[in-house]
Amino acid sequence: MHKETVSRRLFLGVSAAAAAPGYVAGSDVIRVGVIGCGGRGEAAAVNAMKADPGVRISAMGDLLLDRVQEKRTALRLKHPAQMDVPDERCFAGFDAYRQVIEASDVIIIANAAKFHPLHMMAGIQAGRHVFVEKPHAIDPAGVRVVTEACELAARKRLSVVSGLQSRYHPGYRETMQRVHDGAIGDIVAIQETWLRAPYVLYPRRPGMSEVMYQGSNQYHFNWLSGDDVPQTLIHNLDRSSWALGERAPLRAYGMGGRSTLRGEIYGNVFDHHAVVYDFPGGVRVYAYCRTIPNCYDENASLIMGTKGRCDLLKLRIEGETNWQHPGSQSKASAYDLEHVALFRAIRGGKPLNNGSYMVRSTLITLMGQFSCYTGKQVTWEEINSSRFYYPPKAEDCHADMEPPVKPGPDGTYPVYVPGETKLL
Numbered sequence: 001m002h003k004e005t006v007s008r009r010l011f012l013g014v015s016a017a018a019a020a021p022g023y024v025a026g027s028d029v030i031r032v033g034v035i036g037c038g039g040r041g042e043a044a045a046v047n048a049m050k051a052d053p054g055v056r057i058s059a060m061g062d063l064l065l066d067r068v069q070e071k072r073t074a075l076r077l078k079h080p081a082q083m084d085v086p087d088e089r090c091f092a093g094f095d096a097y098r099q100v101i102e103a104s105d106v107i108i109i110a111n112a113a114k115f116h117p118l119h120m121m122a123g124i125q126a127g128r129h130v131f132v133e134k135p136h137a138i139d140p141a142g143v144r145v146v147t148e149a150c151e152l153a154a155r156k157r158l159s160v161v162s163g164l165q166s167r168y169h170p171g172y173r174e175t176m177q178r179v180h181d182g183a184i185g186d187i188v189a190i191q192e193t194w195l196r197a198p199y200v201l202y203p204r205r206p207g208m209s210e211v212m213y214q215g216s217n218q219y220h221f222n223w224l225s226g227d228d229v230p231q232t233l234i235h236n237l238d239r240s241s242w243a244l245g246e247r248a249p250l251r252a253y254g255m256g257g258r259s260t261l262r263g264e265i266y267g268n269v270f271d272h273h274a275v276v277y278d279f280p281g282g283v284r285v286y287a288y289c290r291t292i293p294n295c296y297d298e299n300a301s302l303i304m305g306t307k308g309r310c311d312l313l314k315l316r317i318e319g320e321t322n323w324q325h326p327g328s329q330s331k332a333s334a335y336d337l338e339h340v341a342l343f344r345a346i347r348g349g350k351p352l353n354n355g356s357y358m359v360r361s362t363l364i365t366l367m368g369q370f371s372c373y374t375g376k377q378v379t380w381e382e383i384n385s386s387r388f389y390y391p392p393k394a395e396d397c398h399a400d401m402e403p404p405v406k407p408g409p410d411g412t413y414p415v416y417v418p419g420e421t422k423l424l
Contacts, residue, residue, distance in 0.1 A: 030346065031058035031084075033104030035097045035119055036111025037071040038062075039200065040133055043335065044108045044163070045075055048131070049082045050332075051339035052347075056082055059089040059103035061096030062111065063215045068092060094397050101126050106346065110163075112218040113138050113226055117145035118394040124153045124160070129346055131339065133163035134234045136362045138226030140424075141389035143362055150355025161342040162354040164238045164361060168341060169334035171315045171325045172239070179243055179312075183321045184305030187243060191302040192236035192287040199232070199291060201265050211403045220267030221413075223390040223404050227269045229254075229369040230362065233289045237368070238361035239301045239312060240277075240285045248360055249277040249285070249367065251379045256372035258415045260292045268405050268413035275368035287368060375418030386424045 032048050032055050034041050041062075048055050057075060062068045068090045076083045091099040097119045101107055107123045109116055109132040117137050123130045130153070137143045153160045166172050179187070202217040218224040225231050241247060254275035261271045271292050277285040301312040308319015315325030332340065345352035363383050371378045391404050407413050 028054040029056050030054050030343065031056055031103065031105045032108060033057075033059040033061070033100035033106070034071075034108045034110065035061050035100050036109065036133075037064075037067045038110065040163075041108065041110035042071045042074060044110050044131065044133065044339075045071075046078060047335050047339040048106075048108065048343070049075075049079045050336050052343035053082075055343065056084045058084050059091065059100045060085050061091035061100040063093065063096075063212065065090065065092035067216075093399060097122065101128055104128060106131065106342075109133060112215065112224040113231065114142070114218075114224045114390065115394050115397075117142040117149065120160070121145055121149040121152070124149050124156065124158055127156065127158065129159040129342065129351075131161045131163070131342055132358075134362075135226055135230035135365060136162065136358045138222075138224075138230055138366075139389045140363075140366060140383055140386040142394075143359060143366070144387075146362070147355070147359050150353060150358065153351070153355070154353050157351045159342055159345045159352045160355055160358075161338055161345075161352060162358045163338070164235060164354070164357065165334040165338050166235055166239050167242070167354070167357070168337040170337075171327070172312060172334075175310060175312055175315050175317070175325055176239075176242060178317060178321075178323065179303060179305075179310050180245075183308065183317050183323065184303065184310050184319055185307030187283055187303055187305050189283065189304045190240045190243060190285045191300070191304070192233065192240055192285060193289070193298045193300050194232050194236055195288065195290045195296060195298045196232075197291065197293040197295075197297070198261065198266065198271075203265055209399070210406065211397075211401055212399065214267070214403050214405075217265065217267065220265065220269050221403075221405065222267075222269055222416075225269070226366075226390075227273075227369055227373075228289045228291055229273050229275065229287075229372065230365040232291075233273070233275075233287055233368070234361055234365045236299075236301055237277075237285070237287060237364045238357060240287075241357065241361055241364060243301075243303050243312075244279055244283060246357065246360065247279060248380050249279045249364060251377055252277045252364075252367040252371050253377045254368050254372040255375070255418065257418065262412065264407055264411045264413065268415050270372065270415065273368065273372045275371060277364070277368070370423050373416045373418065374421050374423055378424065382424060388424050
């Protein structure tokens, strides 16, 4: 299905002279709907309101209604003039996305990543512009839908912007350009790390059904979140692919497991992963993530070259060339700037489409995650040709369903076993 990259037009965007569809031409107001009312959904709504004074949050949806109401209250305190979400536009349940799309011109997708492809496609089919958080899919079947959705957006002249905000960071962009211009010579290896404590834990509420509990605590169930390589390390691996000229690896092999975390709240995800990626030209990318408390923490992208090295997140180059970025004078973060780019594209009638690196970087993470789960090498050809998905299909999920994983007699969930688990 995929070449090494999806068509370059998806990365560069498609220019158009006429007004972009999705909002009333001549109107200052752009209605934005939020699908997923966790911390990231709330933050993305704030980014959108800061990016464009004409943005009005018009609808909000989540699996749980009280979470919608909680985030609506928080957002009203921060940006009261830009909040227009009455009770009748607060939606809950697995089908909430449909009502949010209907009430919006632009949708922010920040819910469980299992549903990102389905919700992207539904929004674009309805003529909506889309901002979608990472990871953009959690399995190869989902990536196929993301690819088709981005291609449809290009044909319909709709914008699709990714939550891989590193691409919009002015300091990273300037530092990366120096790497591309040869400041560290030829790249020979990259080390990517994101080591931290467990992320966003939601305890079970009394009387909550199993599927609703797992949905509310979605980061800790692989059939909903995809686990930590797609969920977290995708930022790092997107930067690696960017540094290497938007290339994809030939193969990956990894190791991982559950070594420390115990209890139902941690679901069935691994707590550590290590992946080696083999890129064309003999370049190796060594990628590590861990979610265990009381350990050494680090988030870094270190690019090693024949003439020096680049510490990208510290905006520093050392070696034959020694350079330190002076720092941005702007108060806007990359999280804000990706939304600035989105709404500027909408108002200017020049659609922005991040589909190329959205697809490539997501597939890179899936290579690593499935290799860690199975203990097997995974090649680029294998991940591209696979039609694997975590059951059930996103469109078949509903409140009365039995979840695909259930706790054992001791209350803990079974995890995959490398060397025994077979997936792709």
